[in-house]
Amino acid sequence: xxxxxxxxxxxxxxxxxxxxxxxxxxxxxxxxxxxxxxxxxxxxxxxxxxxxxxxxxxxxxxxxxxxxxxxxxxxxxxxxxxxxxxxxxxxxxxxxxxxxxxxxxxxxxxxx
Amino acid sequence: xxxxxxxxxxxxxxxxxxxxxxxxxxxxxxxxxxxxxxxxxxxxxxxxxxxxxxxxxxxxxxxxxxxxxxxxxxxxxxxxxxxxxxxxxxxxxxxxxxxxxxxxxxxxxxxxxxxxxxxxxxxxxxxxxxxxxxxxxxxxxxxxxxxxxxxxxxxxxxxxxxxxxxxxxxxxxxxxxxxxxxxxxxxxxxxxxxxxxxxxxxxxxxxxxxxxxxxxxxxxxxxxxxxxxxxxxxxxxxxxxxxxxxxxxxxxxxxxxxxxxxxxxxxxxxxxxxxxxxxxxxxxxxxxxxxxxxxxxxxxxxxxxxxxxxxxxxxxxxxxxxxxxxxxxxxxxxxxxxxxxxxxxxxxxxxxxxxxxxxxxxxxxxxxxxxxxxxxxxxxxxxxxxxxxxxxxxxxxxxxxxxxxxxxxxxxx
Numbered sequence: 400x401x402x403x404x405x406x407x408x409x410x411x412x413x414x415x416x417x418x419x420x421x422x423x424x425x426x427x428x429x430x431x432x433x434x435x436x437x438x439x440x441x442x443x444x445x446x447x448x449x450x451x452x453x454x455x456x457x458x459x460x461x462x463x464x465x466x467x468x469x470x471x472x473x474x475x476x477x478x479x480x481x482x483x484x485x486x487x488x489x490x491x492x493x494x495x496x497x498x499x500x501x502x503x504x505x506x507x508x509x510x511x
Numbered sequence: 512x513x514x515x516x517x518x519x520x521x522x523x524x525x526x527x528x529x530x531x532x533x534x535x536x537x538x539x540x541x542x543x544x545x546x547x548x549x550x551x552x553x554x555x556x557x558x559x560x561x562x563x564x565x566x567x568x569x570x571x572x573x574x575x576x577x578x579x580x581x582x583x584x585x586x587x588x589x590x591x592x593x594x595x596x597x598x599x600x601x602x603x604x605x606x607x608x609x610x611x612x613x614x615x616x617x618x619x620x621x622x623x624x625x626x627x628x629x630x631x632x633x634x635x636x637x638x639x640x641x642x643x644x645x646x647x648x649x650x651x652x653x654x655x656x657x658x659x660x661x662x663x664x665x666x667x668x669x670x671x672x673x674x675x676x677x678x679x680x681x682x683x684x685x686x687x688x689x690x691x692x693x694x695x696x697x698x699x700x701x702x703x704x705x706x707x708x709x710x711x712x713x714x715x716x717x718x719x720x721x722x723x724x725x726x727x728x729x730x731x732x733x734x735x736x737x738x739x740x741x742x743x744x745x746x747x748x749x750x751x752x753x754x755x756x757x758x759x760x761x762x763x764x765x766x767x768x769x770x771x772x773x774x775x776x777x778x779x780x781x782x783x784x785x786x787x788x789x790x791x792x793x794x795x796x797x798x799x800x801x802x803x804x805x806x807x808x809x810x811x812x813x814x815x816x817x818x819x820x821x822x823x824x825x826x827x828x829x830x831x832x833x834x835x836x837x838x839x840x841x842x843x844x845x846x847x848x849x850x851x852x853x854x855x856x857x858x859x860x861x862x863x864x865x866x867x868x869x870x871x872x873x874x875x876x877x878x879x880x881x882x883x884x885x886x887x888x889x890x891x892x893x894x895x896x897x898x899x900x901x902x903x904x905x906x907x908x909x910x911x912x913x914x915x916x917x918x919x920x921x922x923x924x
Contacts, residue, residue: 403706403709403710404707405711407707408562408705408707408813408814410705410707410710410903445711447687448559448560448573449559449687449688450559450658450659450662452662457662458660458661458662460573460659462561462573469715476688490576490579508573508575508576509556509573509575509578509579510575511550
């Protein structure tokens, strides 16, 4: 398969092929690109960012601590939407652990 | 009226302003940052997606996290920060007039000024969008602010005009929050955004992107109910016989950014007709002595990491100018963009020693081409590129000692 690496703004064109049971990535210019290519071939993952409500009515921006399987993005966003965070949360706070059994946490990235 | 005195006044507290202020302070100058919002960080605060900091900090972070990192560094230093403070005017003597609800009208006497006001979005008016003016038409950045800062989704059935990065990011953002993004239209035959954003924001969600297409008119009142779109010919004019209708309640515009240089009106500062920012030398000093420019008010960047680095050059030079009274070595040569290169920056450099990084943007998509930087008889750079696209800024390092007359930056097939 052919795709574009999304690990950094360079956007290297990747070719990913399977030969003798090994996944071979070409076109990448760094190790992150190789790892991305292998994941993308076998099991694509994405980092998710969204917002949580706070008790005072405001919102705080959040991210997943690691990438989650691509087909679970909407489940994760729905989960984040069901959380109400304390009004005193700060950047870096973990507001939920091991979300949906995916092994990732939800971390606050910003607030007004 | 309150009078203040600083070596360096930085106008704007986004990524450019914060990095410039830190660099100026490091040189020993007294520094003030004027920020019109109620907190530092600028547009980064609303960019809650990942993709920032990989070059500058060596780790990937979200916009608010990148802003927070710099905000904390500013707070640690002896830098005066004036929030909710709008710079109203810049005088020929480099006095900045500012208005703040807590301090009232202020006159800030500065020995040098760093412009870091960022850019603003082109609007429906700027592209002469035909039809009435119903609710539901937003610039992509405004929709992003309403969504990510205030917590409201601006619509349910969305069409996006323009494939700039903010438009692509908002296509994904609105999709994951439950909106139906039906279509992205791009006037040019290529995207003006980063390739990776096409992949992770459109392809991931199956959102169609039509190149060489534009909106011909919008319909509905008081709320948008739909719009007509059509392919465009080589002259960029819509082919109306192929016009089609699509229903939607929201249209996002991601059709370009313009440096916000209103403060320079009437000062006679040289403005580049291409970048719409000031013409600067290698210190990012404008044609007005002691006035420096950096970040998106100088030229629109793709990456905040580049903004931070550029602002450090401007901030450090502004401090040296304020403390020593001069940074320009004189003996300038011009940097000229030609043959496919839309602009190169800085636009003038002084002869001397050392290395210098030139930044450039091309005017079209070029495959398997060579970037040539030449000065007199000397070839300073000859670098092969697999692809160069207007949406991605390039750079090339030159050896200044080889500069022999005007520097020409051009493409060769």
